[in-house]
Every structure is written in C-alpha cells, then in structure tokens.
Amino acid sequence: MIQHVLAAENGKTAELLADDPIWLVLIKVVAIFAFLVVMTLFMINWERKVVARMQHRPGPNRVGPNGWLQSLADGLKLAFKEDIRPVLADKWVFFLAPVISCIPAFLAFSVIPLAGEVNLFGQQTALQLVDLPVGVLVVLACSSIGVYGIVLSGWASGSPYPLLGALRSAAQVISYEIAMGLSIVAVIMFTGSMSTGDIVGAQATTVLGFAPGWFGLLLFPSFAIYVVSMVGETNRAPFDLPEAESELVGGFHTEYSSLKFALFFLAEYVNMVTVSALATTLFLGGYHAPWSGDFMNTGWWGLLWFIIKTLAFLFLFIWLRGTLPRMRYDQFMRLGWKVLVPTSLVWIMAVAVIRTGAIQQLSTAQRLIALGVIVGLVLLVSFLLPDKKVQDTKGVPLAGSGFPVPPLDLAVPKSAPKRKVKVATIPQETAAVTTGKEAE
Amino acid sequence: MSLLVSFLAQQQPEPVQRVVDTVTTGEAISFWVLGPLALAGALGMLFARNAVHSALWLVVTMLSLGVLYMIQQAPFLGFVQIIVYTGAIMMLFLFVLMMVGRDSSDSVVEVIRGQRLAAALLGIGFAILMVGSVARALTSVDSRGLAEANTTNGGNVGNIGQKLFTDYLFAFELTSALLITAALGAMILAFVGRDGKPAKKTQKELVEERFQEGKRVGSLPGPGVFATANSVATPALLPDGTVAEESLFEVIEATDKSKLSDDVAGVAGTAHEADAHALKGSES
Numbered sequence: 227m228i229q230h231v232l233a234a235e236n237g238k239t240a241e242l243l244a245d246d247p248i249w250l251v252l253i254k255v256v257a258i259f260a261f262l263v264v265m266t267l268f269m270i271n272w273e274r275k276v277v278a279r280m281q282h283r284p285g286p287n288r289v290g291p292n293g294w295l296q297s298l299a300d301g302l303k304l305a306f307k308e309d310i311r312p313v314l315a316d317k318w319v320f321f322l323a324p325v326i327s328c329i330p331a332f333l334a335f336s337v338i339p340l341a342g343e344v345n346l347f348g349q350q351t352a353l354q355l356v357d358l359p360v361g362v363l364v365v366l367a368c369s370s371i372g373v374y375g376i377v378l379s380g381w382a383s384g385s386p387y388p389l390l391g392a393l394r395s396a397a398q399v400i401s402y403e404i405a406m407g408l409s410i411v412a413v414i415m416f417t418g419s420m421s422t423g424d425i426v427g428a429q430a431t432t433v434l435g436f437a438p439g440w441f442g443l444l445l446f447p448s449f450a451i452y453v454v455s456m457v458g459e460t461n462r463a464p465f466d467l468p469e470a471e472s473e474l475v476g477g478f479h480t481e482y483s484s485l486k487f488a489l490f491f492l493a494e495y496v497n498m499v500t501v502s503a504l505a506t507t508l509f510l511g512g513y514h515a516p517w518s519g520d521f522m523n524t525g526w527w528g529l530l531w532f533i534i535k536t537l538a539f540l541f542l543f544i545w546l547r548g549t550l551p552r553m554r555y556d557q558f559m560r561l562g563w564k565v566l567v568p569t570s571l572v573w574i575m576a577v578a579v580i581r582t583g584a585i586q587q588l589s590t591a592q593r594l595i596a597l598g599v600i601v602g603l604v605l606l607v608s609f610l611l612p613d614k615k616v617q618d619t620k621g622v623p624l625a626g627s628g629f630p631v632p633p634l635d636l637a638v639p640k641s642a643p644k645r646k647v648k649v650a651t652i653p654q655e656t657a658a659v660t661t662g663k664e665a666e
Numbered sequence: 667m668s669l670l671v672s673f674l675a676q677q678q679p680e681p682v683q684r685v686v687d688t689v690t691t692g693e694a695i696s697f698w699v700l701g702p703l704a705l706a707g708a709l710g711m712l713f714a715r716n717a718v719h720s721a722l723w724l725v726v727t728m729l730s731l732g733v734l735y736m737i738q739q740a741p742f743l744g745f746v747q748i749i750v751y752t753g754a755i756m757m758l759f760l761f762v763l764m765m766v767g768r769d770s771s772d773s774v775v776e777v778i779r780g781q782r783l784a785a786a787l788l789g790i791g792f793a794i795l796m797v798g799s800v801a802r803a804l805t806s807v808d809s810r811g812l813a814e815a816n817t818t819n820g821g822n823v824g825n826i827g828q829k830l831f832t833d834y835l836f837a838f839e840l841t842s843a844l845l846i847t848a849a850l851g852a853m854i855l856a857f858v859g860r861d862g863k864p865a866k867k868t869q870k871e872l873v874e875e876r877f878q879e880g881k882r883v884g885s886l887p888g889p890g891v892f893a894t895a896n897s898v899a900t901p902a903l904l905p906d907g908t909v910a911e912e913s914l915f916e917v918i919e920a921t922d923k924s925k926l927s928d929d930v931a932g933v934a935g936t937a938h939e940a941d942a943h944a945l946k947g948s949e950s
Binding site for chain 1: 716718719722725729741742745746748749752753754757758760761764765821822823
C-alpha cells in the first residue's frame with residue numbers, strides 16, 4: 227500500500243523537468259560547471275586554511291583578501307608551467323588519462339537536485355539538470371569510469387611508483403564501490419525509486435512529530451557505511467593510498483605536470499563535492515530545511531540548505547585529513563571487505579524484513595513471533611560461534627606486554643661514585659617513589 | 667474533414683500496447699555516431715599490439731553499447747552495463763594486464779599449423795550465420811509491450827526486478843550458484859596452502875625467540891658512528907675509541923687493500939682533483 231502511495235508521489239521532479247526549453251538546459255549546464263569549478267577553488271583554499279588552523283598556523287593569507295585567491299593564483303601558475311612527458315610514457319594514454327578522470331566527475335553532478343521548484347526566467351522548473359529513473363546509478367557509473375583516469379595515468383607514466391599507485395587505486399575503488407552501492411540499496415528500498423528527485427521528496431516528512439524524516443537518521447547504518455566508503459572512493463585521507471606521498475612520491479600523478487596535473491586536482495575536488503552532494507541528497511534530506519512546512523522550505527531557499535549540508539560534508543573531509551594518519555593497505559582492504567560489506571548485507575536484510583512487515587500490516591502477535599524468531603536465530607548463531615582462544619597464562623613471558631621488562635627481583639649493584647659531586651641537599655620527608663604497599 | 671479525423675481516431679483501438687518502429691532523428695543520429703564507434707572499438711581491440719590498448723578499445727565498445735541501451739529506453743540496463751562491465755570487469759582485466767607488464771605484446775608466431783586459415787574460415791562462416799539470423803530477427807519482429815513496461819508498475823527498473831525475481835527466479839539463482847562456484851574454484855586454485863610448513867610466526871613470537879637465543883637485540887652499529895667519516899669502509903668506534911667489530915662490512919674486510927687504493931686516496935684527499943684541461947684529451 228505504501229508502495230502505491232510512494233509511486234503516486236514519485237516522478238514529480240521528472241515531470242517538472244520534462245518541459246524545460248533547450249536554452250534553460252544550457253544555462254543549467256553552464257551554471258553547474260561554474261558551481262563545481264568555484265567550489266574547487268574555494269575548497270582548496272578552505273582546506274588549507276582549516277588544516278592550518280588545526281595545526282596552529284595561519285595558512286595562506288597573502289593573495290587576495292585574506293588569502294582567498296591563493297588557489298586561483300596557483301591554478302594560473304599551473305597552466306603556465308612546462309608540460310613534461312616522460313620518455314617511457316605511453317603517448318596517447320598519458321594524454322587521455324587526466325581527461326578521462328575529469329569528465330565523469332563533472333557528469334555525475336547532473337543528477338543532483340540543488341533545489342526544488344523555482345521560477346527561473348519565467349519558467350517553472352527544478353534546480354536540477356536531469357532526473358533519470360536510475361539517477362543514483364549515474365553517479366556510480368561516473369565514479370567507475372573516473373577511476374580509469376587514475377589507473378591509466380599510473381600505467382601510462384611508465385614508472386614504478388605511479389604504477390603501484392594505479393594498482394592500489396584499482397583494487398580500492400572496486401572494493402569500496404561495492405560497499406557504497408550496498409549502502410544506497412536501503413535508501414532505494416525505502417523510496418521505491420532510484421531517481422534522486424524522488425529520494426529527496428520521500429524525505430520531506432517528520433518522524434515522532436519533530437525530527438526530520440531524513441534517511442541519515444532512519445537508516446543510520448547505511449549512512450555510516452556510505453560516509454566511510456565515500457572517503458575511500460575519492461582517495462582522500464585517511465584512505466589516500468594511491469597517492470600516498472610518504473610511500474609513492476606522488477602516486478599516480480608523480481609524472482604529471484602543468485595543466486594535466488591541474489586536471490587531476492580538479493577531478494579530485496569535484497569528486498569530493500559530488501559525493502558530498504550525493505550524501506546530502508540520499509541521507510540528509512537534500513534541499514529540505516531541518517523543519518517542515520515553513521516558507522524556508524520553498525523555492526530558492528532550498529539552494530541554501532543544500533549548500534550548507536554539502537559544506538558540512540566537505541568540512542568532514544578536511545577534518546579527517548587534519549586528524550587521521552593514513553591507513554595501512556591491508557587494514558584498509560580488511561575494513562572494506564570484512565566490515566563494511568558484511569555489515570551492509572545484514573542491514574539490508576533487516577531493512578527488507580522491516581519494510582515487508584510495515585507493508586503487510588501484520589498484527590502485533592505476528593510481529594512478536596517474527597521478533598522472537600529473529601532473536602532465536604541470533605542466539606543460535608552466537609552459540610555456534612567458537613569461543614575466543616584464551617591465552618596461555620602458564621609460564622612467565624620473556625617479553626610481557628610485547629616489550630622486554632627487567633625481572634621484578636632485579637638487584638642493582640651499587641657502584642661507588644667516581645667523584646664526589648656537590649648536590650644541593652633535598653629535605654627527605656617522604657619517599658618520592660612508593661612501592662604501592664604503603665597505602666594498605 | 668471532420669469525418670476523416672473521427673475515422674482516424676476510430677482506427678486506433680490498440681488492444682496490445684505496440685510501439686511503432688519508427689526511428690526518430692535523434693535516435694538515428696546517436697546510432698550513426700555510436701555504431702561506428704562500437705565497431706571501431708571492436709576492431710581496435712583485435713588489432714592493437716599492446717594488451718592495455720586492446721582493453722581500452724573494448725571499453726569504448728562497451729560504453730557505446732551502454733549508451734545505445736539508454737537510447738532504446740532501457741536506462742537501467744545501460745547504466746548497469748557501464749557499472750558492471752566497464753567499471754568492474756574491465757578494471758579487473760586492466761589490473762591483471764598491468765601486473766603482466768606494459769611491454770608484453772602478442773607473439774606473432776603461429777603455434778599450430780593451419781590455425782590461422784581455419785580460424786579465418788570459421789570466423790567468416792560464423793559472421794555470415796550471425797548477420798543472417800540477426801537481420802531476419804530485426805526486420806520481421808516488432809517490439810511489443812515496451813511502452814507498457816516503461817510506464818506501468820514502477821517503470822523500467824521495477825519491471826526488470828519483477829521479471830527477474832518471479833518468472834526467471836530459478837535461472838537467476840542458478841547463475842548466482844555458478845558464479846559462487848567459479849569464485850570458490852579460483853580461490854582454491856590460487857590459494858597456496860601452508861601444508862607441512864610451520865605457521866608464520868607473529869611479531870610477538872619473533873621477539874621472544876630473539877631474546878631466548880640471547881643474540882644481540884638492538885640493531886648493529888652503523889658505519890662511521892663516533893668516527894670522522896660516514897663511509898661504509900669506516901668502522902664505527904666505541905666510546906673508548908676502539909673499533910666496533912660488528913660495524914665492519916664483511917665484503918670490504920675481505921677485499922684486498924690494493925683494490926681499494928683509489929677510494930682510500932679519495933677519502934684521504936690525495937687523489938687527482940677534477941681538472942678542466944682533462945676534457946681536451948691528451949694531445950696537449
């Protein structure tokens with residue numbers, strides 16, 4: 227029944243967008259491009275400033291007002307640098323790789339809804355380029371194409387460090403895309419649609435009378451898994467293994483310079499903005515205000531909420547980079563395959579059961595029986611699991627607690643002082659070092 | 667005139683939702699762009715010398731096919747084609763190819779005699795068969811129920827899901843069983859067991875072992891510690907000024923001293939200095 231109610235709601239944005247004239251579509255395309263480029267310039271600066279604050283230093287503060295034009299200056303400088311291609315590089319692939327990584331990054335943003343219904347130059351439309359019935363898949367497809375740029379750049383450079391970075395990146399993206407896809411599944415099951423416009427529309431509810439019906443609250447495990455895997459997808463700290471500068475010089479972009487390097491930089495930051503925007507759309511109610519039924523929930527106000535939420539995610543990226551050290555590669559893979567993927571599979575099963583229960587409108591007795599069966603299964607599994615191996619406590623370990631310690635009855639031989647040193651007399655009232663037995 | 671209009675309106679009962687097989691202009695343009703691109707990708711894959719280039723050409727073909735699916739009103743199929751084939755499968759291919767090395771290319775030596783001729787004949791025959799049957803299927807079969815599938819009951823995605831999990835559930839489950847079997851088989855083939863070999867020691871066990879053996883626990887003194895030079899040939903000195911035996915480099919110690927005379931001279935500063943005139947050669 228709920229499915230049918232949702233189906234009636236779904237597709238509103240798509241209808242609104244269907245009669246956009248071509249000039250409006252072009253305006254939106256240019257606006258999205260400009261938005262992403264400006265966000266990149268802003269992000270680089272913001273990141274440097276915030277990380278600097280976290281490390282008690284001022285950060286860039288020379289170029290432009292308060293240093294805010296630093297990244298623009300850096301970008302211009304990059305464009306005028308010499309473009310170097312290594313002798314061993316594969317000519318065409320080396321040239322294509324930055325382009326391949328850059329185009330999908332921009333393309334993915336086309337399905338993100340920035341605001342609801344607005345009046346743009348006398349035309350009723352939604353602030354979104356397209357609303358496909360498979361919108362979420364577009365973002366996943368774009369990220370899977372974008373990683374070709376990284377992998378090919380590493381291979382085409384014809385040098386070992388970039389190749390290692392590329393191999394890491396390939397394995398990393400395959401693993402984390404699975405976790406990301408699975409975290410989205412629960413949202414799709416709740417909405418009954420894969421279109422981003424419908425997903426935002428389905429979150430315009432309130433639960434318990436006051437809290438917003440955002441999927442980030444309702445489906446918190448999915449949200450947590452998505453946030454972890456989005457950091458993994460964008461190769462950002464603490465998961466920046468493909469470019470790990472302490473191990474691989476610069477990783478996949480070691481051999482790149484000038485505009486090609488700038489394109490990689492651009493793609494990385496645009497990807498960050500895109501996954502943050504997708505997180506906003508899927509889990510934080512998109513362009514909806516935290517409360518419902520206000521004038522602040524209509525028209526252009528949506529853009530404000532959307533940008534605030536997206537910036538919050540981008541701040542999280544910066545915060546993570548300023549706080550966490552890089553993970554080791556095997557730990558990173560273990561986290562993906564042994565924690566994120568199984569957790570999301572179990573969670574999807576739970577969501578499916580709850581949804582079925584809600585749609586079938588079971589009686590209380592039936593629900594209690596179902597709950598009992600589930601608890602029984604969990605208990606059974608927990609009894610079947612083998613006990614944790616108890617460590618053998620017999621015998622004194624030579625290296626207790628992982629570090630060599632001297633024996634407890636060690637007698638330190640007295641050695642005569644070589645020469646008398648004049649020491650200021652200290653009033654000896656109590657022993658400075660206690661053995662721990664005096665207290666008794 | 668109005669009679670004609672009413673007559674035309676009458677003539678469309680549509681018992682079955684049937685899409686008229688007319689190709690719109692946009693569709694035609696996309697097809698004539700994507701079709702040659704897909705074909706070029708396939709040919710490029712065949713004729714590229716480098717294995718990674720071959721893989722990339724195949725990616726072009728797959729992407730073109732994905733976009734063609736989208737144009738044929740199957741957006742779900744199109745994007746899944748891109749995610750699964752281009753995103754996952756080709757990426758694994760690339761992963762393996764990069765491991766093999768970038769300079770490895772196909773060998774042009776014919777291993778089995780007559781292999782090429784037989785392959786060419788069979789290939790051409792197969793192509794003729796394929797073209798014949800596909801052309802016949804395309805010209806005499808209309809699409810039926812496409813509009814219905816794309817609008818009712820949750821649209822494209824919902825209908826695919828329903829078909830997959832009701833009518834074709836058994837085939838679907840069989841496929842997944844097959845895939846899991848393949849994955850397990852690959853793991854068994856690739857797994858190098860530790861049968862017979864002792865289990866790998868943990869870091870803790872290694873530390874305890876080192877202490878029990880009573881060997882030196884810390885690192886060896888590096889060359890040149892407490893000395894005037896940090897050359898490998900210079901032994902480390904103990905605090906009382908004697909040579910630390912452990913810092914001596916075995917290879918250098920075993921080498922005849924006369925072979926090292928140049929290095930000794932270099933360190934001592936008695937060797938020939940770089941001379942600008944030396945570049946001219948010996949005719950001076």
